[in-house]
Amino acid sequence: MSSFANLRRRVGIMVALSVVASLLAAPASAIEESPAVEETAGREAVEGKARALAEQLVKRIEADPTAAKLRNRSFAAVSGSDGCFEDAQGDTFVDDFGNFFVPASDLGTFYDDFETATATAQNHPAADIKQFCADFQATELALTMRVKAPVAPVDDLNLSYRIWLVDTTGAGTADTYVFHVSLLGFQFAFVLGGTDEDPVDCDAVADFDGTSFSASRIPLGCLGDAEQIMIAAMTLDVPDLAEELEFFAIEDLDAFYDLAPSGSQYRGALARPERTGDRPKDRLADADRIGTAIRISQHQFPEAGSAVEVYLARADNYPDALAGGSLGLGPILLVPSCGAGPQAVLDELDRLDPIAVIALGGENAICDQVVLDAAGGRDARRVSGATRIETAAMIAEEAWGVSEEVYLARADNFPDALAGGILKRGPILLVPTCGDLPTAVADAIALLDPDRVIALGGTAAICDSMLEQAGAGRAIDRYAGPTRFHTAVEISKAAFPFGAVEVYLARADNFPDALAGGILTLGPILLVPTCGDLPQEVADEIARLNPTSVL
Numbered sequence: 001m002s003s004f005a006n007l008r009r010r011v012g013i014m015v016a017l018s019v020v021a022s023l024l025a026a027p028a029s030a031i032e033e034s035p036a037v038e039e040t041a042g043r044e045a046v047e048g049k050a051r052a053l054a055e056q057l058v059k060r061i062e063a064d065p066t067a068a069k070l071r072n073r074s075f076a077a078v079s080g081s082d083g084c085f086e087d088a089q090g091d092t093f094v095d096d097f098g099n100f101f102v103p104a105s106d107l108g109t110f111y112d113d114f115e116t117a118t119a120t121a122q123n124h125p126a127a128d129i130k131q132f133c134a135d136f137q138a139t140e141l142a143l144t145m146r147v148k149a150p151v152a153p154v155d156d157l158n159l160s161y162r163i164w165l166v167d168t169t170g171a172g173t174a175d176t177y178v179f180h181v182s183l184l185g186f187q188f189a190f191v192l193g194g195t196d197e198d199p200v201d202c203d204a205v206a207d208f209d210g211t212s213f214s215a216s217r218i219p220l221g222c223l224g225d226a227e228q229i230m231i232a233a234m235t236l237d238v239p240d241l242a243e244e245l246e247f248f249a250i251e252d253l254d255a256f257y258d259l260a261p262s263g264s265q266y267r268g269a270l271a272r273p274e275r276t277g278d279r280p281k282d283r284l285a286d287a288d289r290i291g292t293a294i295r296i297s298q299h300q301f302p303e304a305g306s307a308v309e310v311y312l313a314r315a316d317n318y319p320d321a322l323a324g325g326s327l328g329l330g331p332i333l334l335v336p337s338c339g340a341g342p343q344a345v346l347d348e349l350d351r352l353d354p355i356a357v358i359a360l361g362g363e364n365a366i367c368d369q370v371v372l373d374a375a376g377g378r379d380a381r382r383v384s385g386a387t388r389i390e391t392a393a394m395i396a397e398e399a400w401g402v403s404e405e406v407y408l409a410r411a412d413n414f415p416d417a418l419a420g421g422i423l424k425r426g427p428i429l430l431v432p433t434c435g436d437l438p439t440a441v442a443d444a445i446a447l448l449d450p451d452r453v454i455a456l457g458g459t460a461a462i463c464d465s466m467l468e469q470a471g472a473g474r475a476i477d478r479y480a481g482p483t484r485f486h487t488a489v490e491i492s493k494a495a496f497p498f499g500a501v502e503v504y505l506a507r508a509d510n511f512p513d514a515l516a517g518g519i520l521t522l523g524p525i526l527l528v529p530t531c532g533d534l535p536q537e538v539a540d541e542i543a544r545l546n547p548t549s550v551l
Contacts, residue, residue: 221499
């Protein structure tokens with residue numbers, strides 16, 4: 001099935017997928033106006049479902065009285081800071097999918113020499129672990145896993161988990177879980193762990209190279225800054241999810257799994273090497289803002305053909321591009337409002353080879369000819385409203401459907417929205433500083449149904465009355481400091497409480513360089529002066545984040 005056909009099916013499946021979680025306009029021009037959420041299930045919405053199921057799976061594992069016993073005898077490691085462990089073949093089991101998400105007391109043991117009260121041995125090569133590896137670096141962790149018959153995530157409309165169970169304390173039981181997930185044609189990587197009072201929830205980089213699945217760029221703060229770790233591995237594959245969920249038949253779905261290494265194994269520990277030398281520094285920059293956006297695109301989507309969509313925003317104004325950072329299927333490229341498209345942009349589009357090219361904003365922002373030229377025969381459409389506020393609301397609905405949080409940024413200035421683009425629990429909506437909450441924003445929040453609404457910036461940016469109207473009885477909060485530098489730091493602390501592998505610096509007094517930076521996911525955007533002394537609050541935040549590199 002083509003990637004485009006996969007995208008078309010996601011909405012129906014996502015509606016059905018909500019059942020699993022419960023276990024726990026007409027064209028205005030030559031460019032089609034995009035109906036929010038109706039075309040595709042946004043990446044963020046799919047990831048939210050994957051995380052929700054992963055959280056339930058972790059609770060199931062940790063609630064089992066025999067899980068610790070099995071993990072205690074199966075943690076594997078090699079001497080040094082990196083290495084691989086082989087696993088026996090043909091040792092997969094099958095169980096009912098629902099049994100992985102009910103309390104252990106209701107089923108008896110989850111683990112018992114790789115068997116449960118309901119599981120039976122059955123060969124399933126897509127879940128059969130061949131090898132798993134770890135590279136424990138001075139500032140980050142990278143993990144890989146090979147199975148006997150891998151399915152590329154882009155071709156997989158079903159649900160598949162690769163899980164590394166990590167002991168960061170030496171207790172012999174897992175306390176941290178690293179996931180690589182394939183779901184509905186997407187792939188994600190994240191880290192869960194900690195306690196109910198102090199949970200760990202970090203992003204990682206997911207990849208598949210044709211033979212191995214990987215979760216990499218994991219900040220050490222997600223591992224409690226452990227000096228040594230032990231690791232085991234698990235798979236869980238639900239091959240008929242896409243078909244069966246449309247009929248809401250989850251209880252009878254087959255779920256195939258493997259645990260590695262099998263049997264009693266050597267329990268050593270991977271030791272983290274000491275950091276040597278200065279932190280690497282680089283620039284995502286070019287001769288102009290259009291070129292800089294291309295560099296950001298190449299940094300975030302280095303593989304040719306790796307973007308599903310590409311978003312076009314006008315280069316001489318900021319609102320549409322900043323709001324578009326929550327669209328996660330591809331990069332934002334900057335273009336002139338009208339006229340000939342830059343050749344460098346056309347070349348980058350050819351490299352990315354997306355299914356669709358989407359203009360952010362109406363014809364006054366980007367004319368039809370620019371979009372059609374950029375699309376080059378690909379599907380072309382537009383996400384737009386009558387104002388920047390309405391366009392941001394349309395983008396939010398396109399990207400999310402529902403979200404855990406919503407962030408408010410003032411519509412007539414850029415710094416807070418610029419720094420807030422890296423917040424990934426919900427979209428940014430633009431609002432006036434004070435006065436009445438725009439209807440488009442109120443409607444978007446009602447549709448997104450977030451748990452919290454958060455203002456970016458102090459009361460001079462967004463007054464309390466505006467925040468309270470937007471909250472409409474929900475929990476509200478504010479990420480703010482006395483200056484734009486401080487506000488960016490507060491946003492960084494909220495988004496990356498356990499550290500980051502990269503930090504991105506952007507000038508505080510102008511928007512172009514970081515205009516397309518909302519797609520960056522490995523760390524925060526911190527605002528700095530063009531030259532002179534680094535603000536102390538920024539220096540302190542970089543020290544806390546302990547990144548591998550600063551860009």
